[in-house]
Amino acid sequence: xxxxxxxxxxxxxxxxxxxxxxxxxxxxxxxxxxxxxxxxxxxxxxxxxxxxxxxxxxxxxxxxxxxxxxxxxxxxxxxxxxxxxxxxxxxxxxxxxxxxxxxxxxxxxxxxxxxxxxxxxxxxxxxxxxxxxxxxxxxxxxxxxxxxxxxxxxxxxxxxxxxxxxxxxxxxxxxxxxxxxxxxxxxxxxxxxxxxxxxxx
Numbered sequence: 096x097x098x099x100x101x102x103x104x105x106x107x108x109x110x111x112x113x114x115x116x117x118x119x120x121x122x123x124x125x126x127x128x129x130x131x132x133x134x135x136x137x138x139x140x141x142x143x144x145x146x147x148x149x150x151x152x153x154x155x156x157x158x159x160x161x162x163x164x165x166x167x168x169x170x171x172x173x174x175x176x177x178x179x180x181x182x183x184x185x186x187x188x189x190x191x192x193x194x195x196x197x198x199x200x201x202x203x204x205x206x207x208x209x210x211x212x213x214x215x216x217x218x219x220x221x222x223x224x225x226x227x228x229x230x231x232x233x234x235x236x237x238x239x240x241x242x243x244x245x246x247x248x249x250x251x252x253x254x255x256x257x258x259x260x261x262x263x264x265x266x267x268x269x270x271x272x273x274x275x276x277x278x279x280x281x282x283x284x285x286x287x288x289x290x291x292x293x294x295x296x
Contacts (some may be wrong), residue, residue: 182209195296
């Protein structure tokens with residue numbers, strides 16, 4: 096198994112990055128929060144999880160080992176594949192997911208694209224004894240240093256939404272972002288944007 100990749104960032108896309116390792120470009124699927132911390136040409140180290148399928152090998156990348164571990168634990172629940180596990184981590188930090196499961200917070204799971212009420216109830220039952228207790232203080236997401244609109248738009252499209260839907264979601268959370276004291280938080284904005292999209296569907 097490939098436990099991590101380390102090297103300069105060679106390319107960035109809405110849902111992935113390419114890290115140069117020993118002269119080879121390794122494509123890594125990442126959440127918006129992970130991607131927001133990467134910069135072209137700058138060195139990075141990502142914890143990784145390799146998902147092997149009959150017709151593909153896909154490497155998923157994370158900011159740390161904790162996020163990778165939660166990604167792998169989520170997939171032990173029936174019906175949760177790597178894409179859904181990644182979507183869950185795009186909306187919630189590992190600790191936020193632990194808190195949601197520990198407090199049986201259905202709404203937190205329903206905020207994730209692809210999870211409905213029944214699915215949330217099933218996941219809460221299956222994950223109850225697997226994720227463990229929250230380990231840190233409540234997280235507020237990664238800070239957006241600049242161009243929060245562009246980062247949020249790219250993150251929403253990376254989760255499979257259409258450009259028009261992303262435009263509308265960014266516009267819907269703009270007042271919240273502009274009212275924030277200091278720098279808007281990409282994690283909070285993404286969660287709010289996805290909730291507006293779920294209501295619209």
